[in-house]
Each structure stands twice: as structure tokens, then as C-alpha cells.
Amino acid sequence: MIVFTGWDFGCLGNQATKLKQKNIYYRLQVDLEEERIKKQAASLTPWRKVALYSLRILLFVVALGLIGAAFFGIFKATDFSQKHMEQPGFLGLLIEFLPSIVITAGNFLVPLLCDQIALIEKYSPSVTVVMALLRAVVLRLVSLGILLFTLWSQITCSGNAEASACQQCRYDHEKYPCWETRVGQEMYKLMLFDLLVNIALLVLVEFPRRIVVDNWSCKLSQLVGRQEFVVPSNVLGLVYxxxxxxxxxxxxxxxxxxxxxxxxxxxxxKKITLFHNCRPALKTFRSTTSTFFFLVVLLFGWTLALVVMIYSLAVIKPSMACGPFRFFPSMWKIVPNSFYSLSKVTQDFLFFVGSQAFSIPLFALSCVIMCYFVALASIYGKSVEMLKAQLKLEGQDKQFLVKQIERIKQQHLMPALSAEVQD
Structure with missing residues (x-):
């Protein structure tokens, strides 16, 4: 079914054809591997099933412990950095960059350990990829949330406005005279360290590894092999x-x-390392599932950023020493002030846009348009299914014709053989 319906007849050239062949090969490999694992799981005895599930639970707890240890390290590193950031010299610079270093190191090391754990869990290939991605997503997004939470705890005195440091300005104005700048610096550091780590891996790990593997014929170098280019982890880095x-x-x-x-x-x-230093990944995965998964992860990332923005706009008092919002009790306060400074006509128009007289018809129109596109997608889906069924029938017709040709050949050969035997 995959061979007859999965081929793209618009492929032109040897390279496109080979890529499509490899794609079909990987899909077949995933299906066969999953069927093999299902049969193997069905043939397990009850005691073996108990042992397998116990092993998976134990490894899940170990992976969760690694992720929790990374979170604790990020919390402690951020807390230590904010309390000792006035140290002079190189030590002060190292302490200032300590949270970014710990987050980057955790995002690099913990997924590697979790990948080794996933090899022992004996899941199917698609489940293994999803589990690895889930752990990496939780690690990356929650680590960013822990960093921001720790910063906000330091800035707002853990939400205690009656504390001596926050009593005057509702934030620690002595340690953070411009707290927005401090948060922005941490974001810059995360971005910078992510770039530096990727470049360092290319120069110090992947390139020397390729040289060693290509020029040394010892068993260890051949066993290690070139670096695998794993698409999901690279896409996850972009989402992060x-x-x-x-x-x-x-x-x-x-x-x-x-x-x-x-x-x-x-x-x-990545282009350089893909074409010169890497080999295709041995672990196969379903691209459709991964695409949907990445969209969900992107939605979670956007939700996290939205929570950060809402909390910063509505709760924390802006810095009184700098910034465009220093004269307002909150950043959001500038929105109604700017609104009431507009002309009367503009205010009436915006009030109308926000009223029920505009929103209810807009909602009804949106529902109609959405239903239309849903129906259109359903029709297209049925058309695709019909075309796939037609391709499958054409494949069966080809097999039938081949069998008929073979049968006719045999019928023509039989009289000739009989005549030769009689002679």
C-alpha cells in the first residue's frame, strides 16, 4: 500500500528519486519494526510483562530524577548568581553567566542521558522518539520558566511587598534599579550561549569525530561512527x-x-555539519506525528511567553529609575491612558469594535467560514482516499495482468513442449 500510494510521480532527477525511495524505505522500516515489537509484546508471559513494566517505571523515575536535578541546579545557580553578582573580575563574570551556563549544559547533557535510558525501555521507534522529545521539551521549557520564576522572586522579594527591600517601590530597587534590563540580559545570555554551544559542538566535536572516523580504521572509531543528524532534536532547538x-x-x-x-x-x-560530518539517523520516526508534536510544543512555548508577558505587564511595578513605563504603576496602565488620549471618533470606533454589536456577527461569520473550510478539507480528504484506493486497485490490476501474461506464456509453451516430446 505504501509503495503504490506513497510514490510521488512528480519526482524528477536521480537525487529526488533516491530521496523518495529512502523515505518509503524508512516508512516501511518503521511499520515493520513496530509490528515486530507488537508481536514480541503479545508473546510475553505475564511475569515478563511485569518485569518489563517495572523496568520502564524505574527508568521513568530515573529520567524524572535527572530532569528534577537539572531544575534544582538551575534554581540554585540563578539564586547564587543574583546574590553574588557584584563580585569583581573574571569570577564575577563567571557568576553573572552562571544561570545561562547551567541551563545550556543541562539542555545538552540531560537529553543525552535520557536517550540512553530510552534504549533500555524497549518502546517502539515512534514511541521512543516521542518520549525523548517530551523529556527534552519539559526540560527546556520548564528550565526557562524556573529561570524567570527565580528572577521574579528575587525582584519582588518573593511576592512580599512588606519586605524592607520592596516596601518603598514594590520591588527590590537597591539590587535591581532596572529589573527589566536584568531580565533582558538573561535572555540575551541564553541566546548567546545556545549559539556558542552549537558552534563549539561543530568545531570541537563533530568535525574532529568525522576526521577520526574517516582516517582511523580501528574498531573503536568504526563503532562510534559519524555523528547522527537527528531532525527532531534540531527542530526542538529552533522551538526553544x-x-x-x-x-x-x-x-x-x-x-x-x-x-x-x-x-x-x-x-x-547545520548545513555544513549535515553534508560533511553527519550520517543519517538510525532511529526512524513518523514525520506526520513529529510535525503535529512540534506544533503543540510551539503552542506551549507561546503560552509560557504569554504568561511571562501578562505577569510583567499587569503585576510587577516598572522600574522607577529607567524605562518608558517608570511613571506608571504598571506597564498595562499606559494602554488605557493612550486610549483616552485619542480623538472622540477613534474612541467610538474602538468601543464599537469591542461591543456585542460587532463581536457577535464577527463570531457568526467566523463560524461559517470555519465550517466551510472544514467541509472543504473533508471533501479533499475523501478525494485523497479515493485516489489512494484507485492507485491500490491499479496496482492489483497490474499484478493480475502479470499473472495473466505468465499463464498465457505457459499455455503457449505447453503445446511446443508436447510436440518436442512426441518427436
Whole structure:
């Protein structure tokens, strides 16, 4: 079914054809591997099933412990950095960059350990990829949340407005005279360290590894092999970078531009390492499932950034020493003030846009348009299914014709053989 319905007859050239062949091969490999694992799981005895599930629970707890240890390290590193950031010299610089270093190291080391744990859990290939991605997503997004939570706890005196440091300005104005700048600096550091780690891996790990594997014929180098280019982890890195931009754009407006430059640099670095240093990944995965998963992860990242923005706009008092909001009790206060400074006509128009007389018809129109596109997608889906069924029938017709040709050949050969035997 995959062979007859999965082929793209618009493929032109040897390279496109080979890529499509490999894609079909990987899909078949995933299906066969999953069927093998299902049969193996069905043939297990009850005691073996208990042992397998116990092993998975134990390894899940171990992976959860690693992620929890990373979270605790990030919390302690951020707390220590904020309390000792006035140290002079190189030590002070190291302490100032300590949270970013710990987060980057955790995002690099913990997924590697979790990947080794996943090899022992004996899940199917697709489940293994999803489990690895889930752990990496939780690690990356929650680590960013812990960093921001720790910063806010230090800035707002853990929410205690009656504390001596926060009693006057509702934030620790002595340690953080411009707390927005401090949060923006942490976002810059995360982006910078992510870029530096990727470049360092290319120069110090992947390139020397390729040289050793290609030029040394010892068993160890051949066993290690070239670096695998795993698509899900690389896409997850992009999602993490985008989440950092969303969370920090309020505090550092140039962060999206710098992140764009970072993505351009990373694109060419990944391109170089893909074509020269890496080999295809041995673990196969379903691209459709992964695509949906990445969209969900991107939604979670956007939600995290939205929570950060809402809390910063509505709860924390802006810095009184700097920034465009220093004369307002909250950042959001500038919105109604700016609204009431508009002309009467503009205010009436905006009030009408926010009223029920406009929103209810707009909602009804949106529902109609959505139903139309849903029906259109359903029709297209049925058309695709019909075309797949037609391709399958055409494949069966070809097999039938081949059998008929073979049968006719045999019928023509039989009289000739009989005549030769009689002679």
C-alpha cells in the first residue's frame, strides 16, 4: 500500500528519486519494526510483562530524577548568581553567566542521558522518539520558566511587598534599579550561549569525530561512527530559541533581530555539519506525528511567553529609575491612558469594535467560514482516499495482468513442449 500510494510521480532527477525511495524505505522500516515489537509484546508471559513494566517505571523515575536535578541546579545557580553578582573580575563574570551556563549544559547533557535510558525501555521507534522529545521539551521549557520564576522572586522579594527591600517601590530597587534590563540580559545570555554551544559542538566535536572516523580504521572509531543528524532534536532547538525570543522581546526589543541573525548562522553551520560530518539517523520516526508534536510544543512555548508577558505587564511595578513605563504603576496602565488620549471618533470606533454589536456577527461569520473550510478539507480528504484506493486497485490490476501474461506464456509453451516430446 505504501509503495503504490506513497510514490510521488512528480519526482524528477536521480537525487529526488533516491530521496523518495529512502523515505518509503524508512516508512516501511518503521511499520515493520513496530509490528515486530507488537508481536514480541503479545508473546510475553505475564511475569515478563511485569518485569518489563517495572523496568520502564524505574527508568521513568530515573529520567524524572535527572530532569528534577537539572531544575534544582538551575534554581540554585540563578539564586547564587543574583546574590553574588557584584563580585569583581573574571569570577564575577563567571557568576553573572552562571544561570545561562547551567541551563545550556543541562539542555545538552540531560537529553543525552535520557536517550540512553530510552534504549533500555524497549518502546517502539515512534514511541521512543516521542518520549525523548517530551523529556527534552519539559526540560527546556520548564528550565526557562524556573529561570524567570527565580528572577521574579528575587525582584519582588518573593511576592512580599512588606519586605524592607520592596516596601518603598514594590520591588527590590537597591539590587535591581532596572529589573527589566536584568531580565533582558538573561535572555540575551541564553541566546548567546545556545549559539556558542552549537558552534563549539561543530568545531570541537563533530568535525574532529568525522576526521577520526574517516582516517582511523580501528574498531573503536568504526563503532562510534559519524555523528547522527537527528531532525527532531534540531527542530526542538529552533522551538526553544523562538520561545526565548517570545519571552524576552518585551524586555529587549532587539532580541528578535539578533535571534534571526543567530538562526541564519545556525542554518549554515547545520548545513555544513549535515553534508560533511553527519550520517543519517538510525532511529526512524513518523514525520506526520513529529510535525503535529512540534506544533503543540510551539503552542506551549507561546503560552509560557504569554504568561511571562501578562505577569510583567499587569503585576510587577516598572522600574522607577529607567524605562518608558517608570511613571506608571504598571506597564498595562499606559494602554488605557493612550486610549483616552485619542480623538472622540477613534474612541467610538474602538468601543464599537469591542461591543456585542460587532463581536457577535464577527463570531457568526467566523463560524461559517470555519465550517466551510472544514467541509472543504473533508471533501479533499475523501478525494485523497479515493485516489489512494484507485492507485491500490491499479496496482492489483497490474499484478493480475502479470499473472495473466505468465499463464498465457505457459499455455503457449505447453503445446511446443508436447510436440518436442512426441518427436
Amino acid at each position: 530559541g523562538q520561545t526565548v525570543v517570545w519571552a524576552g522581546a518585551l524586555f529587549c526589543p532587539l532580541l528578535p533581530l539578533m535571534n534571526t541573525i543567530k538562526f541564519v548562522i545556525l542554518f549554515y553551520c
